[in-house]
Amino acid sequence: MAEPPVIIWREEVEELLLYRDLVPLLEEALGKFSTRDTEEVIQPVRTAVPLSKHSGFMLLMPTYMEKDAVLCTKFVCMYKREEGSTLPAVNATVVLLDPERGNVKAVMDGEVITAMRTAAVSAISSKLLMDPGAEVLTILGTGTQALSHYNVFTEMFSFKEVRVWSRSIERAESFVRSLKGPVTVSSSVEEAVRGADVIVTVTRCTEPVLMGRWVKPGAHVAAVGACRPDSRELDDTLMKEAVVYVDSREGAMAESGDVILSGVKIFAELGDVINRVKPALRNKTTVFKSLGMGIEDAVPAKLIFDKWKAKSSSL
Ligand SMILES: NC(=O)C1=CN([C@@H]2O[C@H](COP(=O)(O)OP(=O)(O)OC[C@H]3O[C@@H](n4cnc5c(N)ncnc54)[C@H](O)[C@@H]3O)[C@@H](O)[C@H]2O)C=CC1
Ligand SMILES: O=C([O-])C1=[NH+]CCC1
Structure with missing residues (x-):
């Protein structure tokens, strides 16, 4: 038995x-x-x-x-x-x-x-796709995923600067006080992401919060929120300028508002890069659209x- x-x-x-x-x-x-x-x-x-x-x-x-x-x-x-x-x-x-x-x-x-595996996959996307000399990390959002992303990114990489943005500056300040390392609170998304090499979006927003015109060419974006077909975190400019990687093509075509509504072509799955079937285009602006997989x-x-x-x- x-x-x-x-x-x-x-x-x-x-x-x-x-x-x-x-x-x-x-x-x-x-x-x-x-x-x-x-x-x-x-x-x-x-x-x-x-x-x-x-x-x-x-x-x-x-x-x-x-x-x-x-x-x-x-x-x-x-x-x-x-x-x-x-x-x-x-x-x-x-x-x-x-x-x-x-x-x-x-x-x-x-x-x-969920918190740890999602953050770990974003960290893998960054390991594969960010500029190896990346110095500035920005996290948009200050909830559960923001914390797990902060933890794994600071464990795996040595960023010179970490910035955080939240809709409420008080919440961002209290989030930062709960962390061990030095982190700057930004007062706007634009201020937070200008010049950043890696941007993690971990919000519950349903409309774009990150605009392509603010993103440094060559930056890597790990986009974790907006997991429904009608939700967005990134605007069309960013989606169209970036090379788009996903966890699962089928999942992204069924569930990602950023992919479906912008009409962009998916370049590769992260697994394709790991298997060396598709290249890691580190010198281009890259988006890893994460939805989460079983x-x-x-x-x-x-x-x-x-x-x-x-x-x-x-x-
Ligand atoms: N891709 C994946 O595998 C996974 C994705 N998620 C998604 O990640 C996102 C974050 O999840 P958690 O950290 O667990 O949520 P949470 O509720 O702990 O944190 C959400 C954060 O988003 C902020 N926020 C809410 N509405 C906003 C808006 N309109 N504009 C800007 N910021 C806003 C909140 O202030 C908070 O800082 C959610 O969208 C969730 O569905 C969660 C788990 C796995
Ligand atoms: O993969 C996952 O666990 C989730 N994706 C979106 C919300 C939760």
């Missing part, structure tokens, strides 16, 4: 999941995904269930990695929230199954996984479960 499922909640996920383990595994998985080899990865475009009464969606994100024996799904709910709302904008649970028997092996808190949750879920098992068997 199968063992009953274990529950691995937030504190344990935080303890077990480290960027130094996660980043190389995600890079490898993005490469596998882009081969479209179904023995490596089966990951259908996620299902979105509208929660109209609550101004949100539940996204269902199943993934099967046959060779790695990983069967996983995430349920993630995302909501439009009023400013000052104490309810979460994103709430996620990850379920890991045994692919042979179909039983649930573990149920995990998905918020930390495989990015499946990889940390396996990692956390394996570490959890090793820890509990050593007790």
Whole structure:
């Protein structure tokens, strides 16, 4: 008989999941995904269930990695929230199954996984696509993703300057006070992004917040918000001037307002660059449009479960 499922909640996920383990595994998985080899990865475009009464969606994100024996799904709910709302904008649970028997092996808190794996993939995009001499990092937004992006970007790279912008200067100042390193608060998006080498957009806005005319030629933009077909974070000028990379072509064509509404052509998936099928055009302005994929949750879920098992068997 199968063992009953274990529950691995937030504190344990935080303890077990480290960027130094996660980043190389995600890079490898993005490469596998882009081969479209179904023995490596089966990951259908996620299902979105509208929660109209609550101004949100539940996204269902199943993934099967046959060779790695990983069967996983995430349920993630995302909501439009009023400013000052104490309810979460994103709430996620990850379920890991045994692919042979179909039983649930573990149920995990998905918020930390979502925050860390999204930031890790943005960091991979930057490693591949930013100017190697990049000095200035800007983060637009000061929520959960802003913090995880700050953490992994400062762990992986040595920027000389980090700038942060939020619609509320008080929130930006309080966010910066919670960080360890030196960070400047900018009073406008334009001030924050002028001259920046890497720009991370992690807002809940639905209209463009980042304009191409402010972006330095050759900059790299990791665009993480605007995950619905009618939402935008970037304007048409930026989308059209940049070389556009995505996590999944099918996902971007189904869900990214920045891609769909600007009508741009996707140049490559990150996995194509990792597999050396498409070049990393570091000297051009590049946008990595991130939407998030099931495989990015499946990889940390396996990692956390394996570490959890090793820890509990050593007790
Ligand atoms: N690409 C991916 O894999 C993922 C994307 N997301 C998306 O990333 C975004 C950020 O997520 P979280 O940090 O969890 O949310 P959060 O609620 O913690 O932070 C959102 C930030 O956006 C700001 N904001 C809200 N409305 C805005 C507007 N109209 N203009 C400018 N700023 C605005 C808020 O003040 C806050 O700083 C969301 O759009 C979310 O859907 C989240 C998880 C994964
Ligand atoms: O991939 C993901 O987990 C999400 N993408 C948009 C909101 C949550």
